[in-house]
Amino acid sequence: MGQPSITIIGAGFGGITVALELRRAGLTDVTILEQHDDVGGVWRDNTYPGAACDVPSPLYSISSEPNPEWSRRFAEQPDILGYLRGIADRHRLWSLIRFGVTVTEAEFDEHTNRWSVHTADGEVIESDVLVTAVGQLSRPALPDIAGRETFAGPAFHSAQWDHTVSLDGKRVAVIGTGASAIQFVPAIAPQVRRLTLFQRSAPWVLPKPDRVYHDWHHRIFRSVPATLRGERLLTWGIFEALTVGLLHTPQRGGFAGALARRHLEKQVDDPALRAALTPDYEPGCKRMLLSDDYYPALTRDNVDLVVDAIDRIEPDGVRAADGTLHPADVIVYGTGFAATDFLAPMTIRGRGGRSLGDAWSGGARAYLGITTAGFPNFFMLYGPNTNLGSGSIVYMLESQARHIAGLVGWLAEQPGCAVEVDAGVERRFDDRIQRRLADSVWSLCSSWYRTASGRITTNWPGTVTAYRRRTRRPDRRDYRVTAPRTAPARTRPAPDAGDSHRSR
Structure with missing residues (x-):
């Protein structure tokens, strides 16, 4: 048996998870390319005030790496970054990572069945194998607003927070009301002179059952690990139930919607403000958010909510469609990410030099969100249709990593060969997924889950349990294993999936 060489792009949760799984499977010839100077991905980049996860920490963890030292139930950014650094320390992953390497393109050579990865330098x-682990939420999206470049003061995206800019006593305009804004708006509202929040659509906001973990919690978690596993299991079950409710009940999102409405009524007394904060779309159509301090922040005397559309940005502020100029010293964009532009700006070329961009001209698609026909030995973490409307993406990443390790295990048994999904299998899988998505709550409104054409390329239309079952072990009937063209051209049947994790 040989040791296929593996290049992983990205050292966030995905890259670290798949590196651990490959090593567990006896596959150790691994190099991780990271364009920045640290691990962490989005948890390295998103340092805005109040940055935290909206999934409880025991579930937002790699299952083999439980952390009894979380400082609170919903971990904040420094804690999560420290957790990932700790994993890299314990498993000596630092030696696998090359920092400061920006990948521009990669191409597959059919004569050698190998990938060539080109860097910016x-x-x-x-x-032999290429794995991308760059995530769906890594490229900040700025809005196309007239005059944006004319603003005279500092302006930045929440994922690129400029900590050199003091907000004390400033007039701050915040554009966007997504998952980041509901965290940083309450964090900065007490320090600014005036905060003007521009809302295109109101989010559904649920109560956040957060709590601090004290030293006695940590002692219990360390001495009785089952308590941490129990909280993880309970959280997992709640999110699975929410997913089923969003996807399959006659009144989708009914319970969650009622809970969110009650939360709004309890926290906002003013009828006009409450009406402005009431969403006009189905609960769950966009990701439902968790916060106990967002609504109270909007009731502060120094906070204004603007629901009129933005006409343009001017040097000294933001002008709304009704003609009102809202003065601002600083603009913060909480406008999300280019989630449907998978792998951009990298160019990936497979068989015949065909680019993944061309293959995905009608919208990104991949078998199990992991692999695409015509791109052998190429696998993705957090690929098309693997995002969740409810639950922990880390759980999904673990499922994908195990599947990838199984496929790479086949290559270890047949050195020099290439594995790729059968085109018919991929097409039938995508057809089924899109039929289910067309009947899902996510088809009922415009959101970052969908492309401009309306195709939902991000979300998985089911529970994480169903995804884990589908990805647990590669099925030999779904894939083709081929020898390089320098050898006699033939297609070999894939080895039995049950043998993909033999001792090496």
Whole structure:
């Protein structure tokens, strides 16, 4: 048996998870390329005030790496970054990672069944297998608003927070009301002179059952690990029930919607403000958010909510469609990410030099969100249709990593070969997924889950349990394993899936 060489792009949760799983499977010839100077991905980049996860910490963890030291139930950004650094320390992953390497393109050579990865500084890195772990929420999206470049003061995206800019006593305009804004708005509202929040659509906001974990919690978690596993299991069950409710009940999102409405009524007394904060779309159509301090922040005397559309940005503020100029010293964009532009700006070329962009011209698609026909030995973490409307993406990443390790295990048994999904299998899978998505709550409104054409390319239309079952072990009937063209051309049947994790 050989050791296929593996290049992983990205050292966030996905890259770390798949590196651990490959090592567990005896596959150790791994290199991780990271364009920044640290691990962490979005948890390295998103340092805005109040940054935290909206999934409880025991579930937002790698299952083999429980953390009894979380400082609170919903971990904040420094804690999560420290958790990932700790995993890299314990498992000696630092030696696998090359920092400061920006990948621009990669191409597959059919004669050798190897990938060539090109970097921004002109280097070419070759390997048998290419794995991308760059995430769906890594490229900040700025709105197309007239005059944006004319603003005279500091302006930045929440994922690129400029900590050199003091907000004390400033007039701050916040554009966007998504998952980041509901965290940083309450954090900065007490320090600014005036905060003007521009809302295109109101989010559904649920209560956040957060709590601090004290030293006695940590002692219990350390001495009785089952307590941490129990909280993880309970949280997992709640999110699975929410998912079923969103996807399959006659009144989708009914319970969650009622809970969110009650939360709004309890926290906002003013009828006009409450009406402005009431969403006009189905609960769950966009990701439902968790916060206990967002609504109270909007009731502060120094906070204004603007629901009129933005006409343009001017040097000294933001002008709304009704003609009102809202003065601002600083603009913060909480406008999300280019989630449907998978892998951009990298160019990935498979068989015949065909780019993944061309293959996905009608919208990104991949078998199990992991692999695409025509792109052998190429696998994705957090690929198309693997995002969740409810639950922990870390659980999904673990499922994908195990599946990938199984496929790479086949290559270890047949050195020099290439594995790729059968085109018919991929097409039938995508057809089924899109039929289910067309009947899902996510088809009922416009959101970052959908492309401009309306195709939902981000979300998985089911529970994480169903996804884990589908990805647990590669099915030999779904894939083709081929020898390189330098050898006699033939297609070999994939080895039995049950043998993909033999001792090496």
